[in-house]
Amino acid sequence: MERKNLLNLAQTVxxxxxxxxxxxxxxxKVLVKRTYPVWxxxxxxxxxxxxxxxxxxxxIFSILGSADQAIYFLANSAKLVINCDIRDRACLFGEFxxxxxxxxxxxxxxxxxxxxxxxxSNLYFEKIRLNLSQGARHFxxxxxxxLSRNVRSSFxxxxxxxxxxxxxxxxxxxxxxxxxxYFKMAKKRARSLLIFNTSLENAIKYFHQxxxxxxxxxxxxSSKYCSDPEQTFIRIDMALRKRGEIxxxxxxxxxxIIPILExxxxxxxxxxxxxxFLTLFLKTYAYYYILAKKK
Numbered sequence: 213m214e215r216k217n218l219l220n221l222a223q224t225v226x227x228x229x230x231x232x233x234x235x236x237x238x239x240x241k242v243l244v245k246r247t248y249p250v251w252x253x254x255x256x257x258x259x260x261x262x263x264x265x266x267x268x269x270x271x272i273f274s275i276l277g278s279a280d281q282a283i284y285f286l287a288n289s290a291k292l293v294i295n296c297d298i299r300d301r302a303c304l305f306g307e308f309x310x311x312x313x314x315x316x317x318x319x320x321x322x323x324x325x326x327x328x329x330x331x332x333s334n335l336y337f338e339k340i341r342l343n344l345s346q347g348a349r350h351f352x353x354x355x356x357x358x359l360s361r362n363v364r365s366s367f368x369x370x371x372x373x374x375x376x377x378x379x380x381x382x383x384x385x386x387x388x389x390x391x392x393x394y395f396k397m398a399k400k401r402a403r404s405l406l407i408f409n410t411s412l413e414n415a416i417k418y419f420h421q422x423x424x425x426x427x428x429x430x431x432x433x434s435s436k437y438c439s440d441p442e443q444t445f446i447r448i449d450m451a452l453r454k455r456g457e458i459x460x461x462x463x464x465x466x467x468x469i470i471p472i473l474e475x476x477x478x479x480x481x482x483x484x485x486x487x488x489f490l491t492l493f494l495k496t497y498a499y500y501y502i503l504a505k506k507k
Contacts, residue, residue, distance in 0.1 A: 227307060227345035227407065234410040239350040242300045250302045251278040252373045253380040253387060255497045256429065256461050258284040264481055264503040265457055270424035273416060273451065276407060277429055278377070279306035280387060283313070285427075286401040287394040294423075296408040296415040298437070301372055303409045304348045311343035313402040318395050324363040325381060325390075331361040411437070413444055422453040430461045430499065432469055442472050449476050449506075458504040466500045478504040 231237050241247075258281055268289040274282050276297035285293050297303050312321055320335055333356050341349055359366040367373060380386050388394045408415045412431065426448050431437040438444050448458060458478070462469070466482060473480060485498035 228347070230406070231303075231345065231347065231409050234408060234414070237300050237303065237347040237409055239300075239304070239347040242304065242347075242351055243354055247301065248299070249372055249374045250299055250305060251377040252305070252367065253377050254278045254280040255377070255380060256281070256499055257386065257501075259385060259388070260483060260499075260501045261427070261459055261461075262288060264459065264483065264501060265425070265505075267425070271421070272425045272427065273412075273419070273423045274427040275412060275429035275431060276302055276306045278302070279309045279405075280389075281427060281429070282306070282405055283309065283389045283398050286405060287389050287398040289397065290401070290404070292404045292406075294406050294408070294415075294419070296410050296412055298409070298411045300409060301351075303407050304351045305373075306407050307344055307348045308340065308352060310402055310405050310407070311340045311348075313395075313399050314343050315339040318392050321395065322390060326364065328362060328364050333357065333361045333363055333366070336363055413438075413447055416447055416451050419451060423451055423456060424453055425457045425459060426452060427459040428461075430463060432460065432462055433464050441469055445469070445472050445476060452506060455506050457506070458502075460502040460504065461499045462502070463497055463499055466502055469502075473504045477507050479507055480504055 254277055256277075261281065261284070266288065267285045269291045270285075271292045272285050272290050273294045274285065276282060276295035279295070282293045282295050295306065297306070312324065316324070316335065316339060320339075323330070323332055324335060336352065336356055341352070344352065355370050355372065356363060356366045359369050368375075368378065389398050412428065416426075428448070431444075432441050445458075452458070458473070460466075460469070470480060481503040483501040485500060
């Protein structure tokens with residue numbers, strides 16, 4: 213596979229081949245609990261992103277995280293969502309959500325995440341598993357079959373996820389795709405969601421197709437995820453179409469990145485955190501939501 217053809221080929225090759233391209237996921241290592249847990253559901257308000265712009269018919273590049281943002285984009289009629297994440301577990305769980313969207317009806321999809329008692333792992337084995345890559349199958353075979361026969365209970369007991377991330381499952385209007393009309397739209401477009409196990413900077417430089425919108429999540433809050441914000445924004449800028457948009461969330465004071473965006477010629481819309489003081493005592497995080505739009 214030639215790197216210059218990556219984006220076009222990614223829509224026709226298997227997830228295993230995509231992972232192999234960037235370095236195969238070793239699911240046996242992922243099963244070791246020494247690595248950091250990942251979020252089952254996002255602590256960012258996806259609804260706030262929708263208040264800043266729309267996603268209809270847009271080609272989007274996105275940090276994967278819990279995959280909730282990507283599913284939200286699809287549920288709001290995005291044309292294509294390319295995702296990346298340097299964390300193996302995040303990619304595998306993102307695969308699980310995508311496969312669940314493709315394989316299950318609305319009630320079944322809700323059941324595997326909300327139901328704590330019913331023996332429902334057969335829903336996974338019979339349907340979801342068929343749409344997973346080899347590495348993801350290995351990971352979830354252990355996570356589900358090796359523990360209880362209930363999907364939700366198995367995930368909670370596995371130690372692979374942050375315990376507090378289950379809080380957001382029951383937060384009202386936090387995850388719109390658990391509403392039937394949004395689920396149906398996301399399901400219809402689920403095959404338009406692609407996942408790469410690599411950093412944003414590494415993935416984006418191989419795409420010769422420009423995007424309408426790039427979502428960075430909160431990568432600028434940690435040098436682990438972004439060591440050089442200025443160079444990263446330059447690469448993002450080069451990957452955007454004319455009048456393209458960047459969506460950013462950050463817990464830190466956005467003044468650190470605002471001058472970089474202004475220097476590159478972007479107009480900014482910034483939403484300050486709601487009740488910032490109170491969020492210190494809640495499970496939600498106090499994020500700034502920023503839309504940077506090319507002039």
